Amino acid sequence: MVFVSSIRRAIQQRSRLFLPTPVHLPRESKSNSQSLLQEAAIVHSVEHGFPQLLPLGVRVLTKLKKVIRFEMNAVGGQELSLPAIGRRNMWEASDRWNLMHNELFKFKDHNEEYCLSPTHEEAITKLVSSVCKSVARSNYPLLLYQITWKYRNEPNYRHGLLRTKEFLMKDLYSFHRSEECAQQVYEQVCDAYERIFQKLELKCFKVPADSGLMGGSLNHEFLGISPVGEDTVLTCSTCGRGSLTNKPQCEHTEKVEQRAIELGHCFLLGDRYTKAFDAIEGSSDVTEDKKPLIMGCYGIGLTRLMAAAVEILTPRGSSDIRWPRRIVPYQVAILPPKKGSPEEANGNKQTLGRLLQLDNNEWFVDDRTELTIGYRLKDCQKMGVPIVITFGKRATKQNLCEVIDVYNNRTEYLSYEDTLKFIQDYYSVFC
Amino acid sequence: MVFVSSIRRAIQQRSRLFLPTPVHLPRESKSNSQSLLQEAAIVHSVEHGFPQLLPLGVRVLTKLKKVIRFEMNAVGGQELSLPAIGRRNMWEASDRWNLMHNELFKFKDHNEEYCLSPTHEEAITKLVSSVCKSVARSNYPLLLYQITWKYRNEPNYRHGLLRTKEFLMKDLYSFHRSEECAQQVYEQVCDAYERIFQKLELKCFKVPADSGLMGGSLNHEFLGISPVGEDTVLTCSTCGRGSLTNKPQCEHTEKVEQRAIELGHCFLLGDRYTKAFDAIEGSSDVTEDKKPLIMGCYGIGLTRLMAAAVEILTPRGSSDIRWPRRIVPYQVAILPPKKGSPEEANGNKQTLGRLLQLDNNEWFVDDRTELTIGYRLKDCQKMGVPIVITFGKRATKQNLCEVIDVYNNRTEYLSYEDTLKFIQDYYSVFC
Structure with a gap:
């Protein structure tokens, strides 16, 4: 020595x-990342959809947070922290207590009913609504984000960190006094997302998508090609664009169909939530008619992205993890x-x-x-x-x-x- | 301009x-910190015991994490991350599914029963147990910690961040091959705690305490003097030591009784959990009889500490927050x-x-x-x-x-x- x-x-x-020798190794997993991350003692296990991250995994996540925070701050985002537990009456105001019933973990204490939040449109809009009368014009566009653990009652949890019941997510919400400003910020955040994936050495396709239960007028998914992905993307050999099968982005006919993982999702929500919670442009220096604020929301799942990066960058059959170099342990x-x-x-x-x-x-x-x-x-x-x-x-x-x-x-x-x-x-x- | x-x-x-103008201001709160933190837009509200931190509050917490991580790493701690959701059968192995019934938020999904974890002795011991056969001697003493949100069904939530249902906590767990080593590390972590409070400019008293539902042979609370505290500490005018009323630390008679806030708590747990989960010193280089590992656990509530610091340092009646200078926004x-x-x-x-x-x-x-x-x-x-x-x-x-x-x-x-x-x-x- x-x-x-x-x-x-x-x-x-x-x-x-x-760096303990791995146990609980997944059997015949289709996911490359799941076994690689467990074999290298990055992740201990994702038993029952609940991830246990070992010290190397925490190091990776810490660096990933840093990359994402940098870009969120650069577009004017301010980080806050909302509780994971949401009250029933808040979730009823947007009707998602019922609409998302199957996805929500629900429970009671002595007096009230709650759920574990998979996302925070309700909570952030309620917060902004409660203070919007005193928010000065200079605060708009108002961009607020957090990086917190979210929860989803996901019966189809699988592929290690790619689909879990508990996941770390960056969720950014933007509030605007006009549709025009909302559009502009939407583009800026989409650009920030592309910079994030570029920094992570991940080729990604930005494709128009369905809004699902989120609502809103416009939204894009950011997809990374991988056989383990659950989306199907058509990439055009002529113009290089990608699209979902039902949402073509160009007129060309020669297209390749591939599986892809969702790495991020941006939504222009309009006034779906601000109307429900009465979040208006209410500052005292505004004298015109007060309208609901226009809102956008933008999500990246960090635990998923960490696994997706390994999935995408590591050559098939290799037993050596290939990381984006900015987030290696x-x-x-x-x-x-x-x-x-x-x-x-x-x-x-x-x-x-x-x-x-x-x-x-x-x-x-x-x-x-x-x-x-x-x-x-x-x-x-x-x-x-x-x-x-x-x-x-x-x-x-x-x-x-x-x-x-x-x-x-x-x-x-x-x-x-x-x-x-x-x-x-x-x-x-x-x- | x-x-x-x-x-x-x-x-x-x-x-x-x-920095929105505050709403939901607490009425006639006995807690100094609650109104100060809301009036300065550090905290939006702690409605129903669930804290909503504004950007300035996240900045404070980020710095507090840094101070605590530094000291945890210095004693050899390695940071990991365990899920907030725990399964019933795991909590039954230690009998705390029943013992802590009133404090646990419990719920079900399609197949299983779960709780939101207020603490992670079960989860960490189960993890260590599953790998202990391959853990080399050089890994001991093994110190693992996390800084994550914890949950407690607390009917007496109050005083803003001082007592909440959702709280950010640093929990460190240590595993040892001998009682002697456990004692030694226990002292080292207690010293690290004293350094943390010193860095935060907080005078604190380390007092022997009751172990409650945690179990174990030895434990100390770290208390900071404040009228809003829920503990009572006797401070000795002669030797300067503090003690809880039922646990005198010296023979002197002249003592001052004061209210105090619990800032941290250390426990030497013995084999209470390692026995239940069969976590043994099992590395292949050990040939003697394999005994359960000896364990310690050490907690600091960060959201509470942030408020307690304001409570302790800000002069009564002042409307200006006085922070520990290392964690100012x-x-x-x-x-x-x-x-x-x-x-x-x-x-x-x-x-x-x-x-x-x-x-x-x-x-x-x-x-x-x-x-x-x-x-x-x-x-x-x-x-x-x-x-x-x-x-x-x-x-x-x-x-x-x-x-x-x-x-x-x-x-x-x-x-x-x-x-x-x-x-x-x-x-x-x-x-």
Whole structure:
């Protein structure tokens, strides 16, 4: 253990990380992500549709939240937090207590009936309604969002995180004094969604869709191609657009039919909810007739997106997760030589020591030096670590670091300084 | 608006922030924090025991999470995420399905019975039990925590965020191969708790307490003095220790009785849960008799702590929130001169322009220049902004910034450079 004696608290040790050997492995799942995420100890299980995320999974979600918050704040979104529990009379005001009956988990306490909210149009509109008389014009367009766990009584839960009863969702709601402004913000949020999926290296199709129980005049789904998806998308070989089978977007005839996963959904809701809750443009500086505000809502399921990204990016048949690089659990792993190997005895010590001194939350050292480099490298690949630094024969001889760019299947032999530069360049793109 | 024309996206504008005039103000609440938090638009309401947090409240919670995560990680905690919904058979294994019947929100779907979890001893022990055979020795002591919303069917919800049906809680669980190790970690986590409260500028008393339905051999509450608290603490004038009335900690006789709020609670649980779920020290490198693991659990309610801090730090009768400085919604507010005032016309422009160019998420500019400086300053004080930078007559004349240290009721006249230095010094302590 000579190599790891200088490890600072800041660098995390693989031997201390809670990465238990998986249990409850799904049998013959059609979903690639479900088994990959469980085998790499990202997710413990999604038994009965309720996800249990292990520490690596929480790291992924934390980064995904950051990517999404950045774009929501950039379009003027302000984050708040509404309760998961909603009262019956609120859900009756929009008639969804009945309309969504089968999807709602309902229960009572001593006096009242409640449900667990799968979405928050009612709660946010009620909130805005209660204060709209004092909201100044300068507050419009008003964009409010939250990232919270939602609940749906989903009998068809399946494919691990792709369809669950409990799921983490970002839901943004926008309120407007005019249809025109609502349209404009709708486009801006759709653009923000495209930037999010682009940052996550996911090709996606924006397609007009059905509004279902949500209501409203206009809505788009964002779809990512995957055989495990539950939607069918037609992609046009001529203009490249995608569409749902019943909603063609172009006149061309040559189209490819593929399965796709819904990654996000935007709705222009009109006054469906603002009318029900009497949310009007009521600020005292408005003297005209007071009309219901125009509303939009925009959702991304984070737990689903995390699994969908793995589903889409990981080649079929591969047992190594391929992440969007912005949300990998760790960016860099350092593998010191095996205990008793010639590489341990000869050199490296100083370079390795310097690497391990770096105060970096994105690196870990696989200090299980009783295992071969090869075994530990495979382990890193399984969980999708994009950069692995190790010290094989050649690197040791030349006093260099062996820097493995896992996703591009490329190895470089670099000095300590060039290794840092390599990683800095990588970070400037993906962190 | 000449002064605010150069505002970059990075600096947030008061006129755009969602700070609605409060509604649902509590009538004759004994709780100081409840009305203060609602009046400053930190919390929208806690109607029926379900908190609705406005954007400023989410900012406070985000910072509070950061303080707590730092200390949990420092003692070796790893963050995971368990579902809020728990199945009946799991809760029956510990007998708490019945024991906690009155506190649990219970419901059914098509096949099963569930509850909303107020705490996760069952879920975490079941998880550890399912993998303990493959957990290596190097993983112990195993410390796992989460920061998630919890649910309790609380008929006596009251005092705003202090006692709610839905609350955000950090719950840490520790698993040990020996009683001795459990004791040691118990002390370390208690110390981490004291550091957390110290960072939050809260004087607290660590007192032995009753274990209630949690079980276990040893436990301590962390109490903060406040008339709205539901515990009674005796503080000893001689040795300074605190104790609950039925659990004296010293032999001295001169004691002061005060009301106190529970800020945190630590339990050494022994094998109460690990026995029920068969969580044993089962790694293959252990050959001795396999015993149930020894367990500890440690909770801090974040929504309660946020309100308790306001309750404790804000002087009675004051209408200005006093926050722990690490968790204020914004650290700095900039107030440009009133429109049409001599201060607007004369100078300041360049200094103000430079301040507004600073890319800082912790500052906002109160751009409502139709209002007087005095009015806007009062508004900042109400929400507890610790540093306000403005430009009165004297500052304008001398081409300086007027830097108001709100919490210390002190004003300094500083050059642009010294203003930045002042804030940097402040940050080095509190950010």
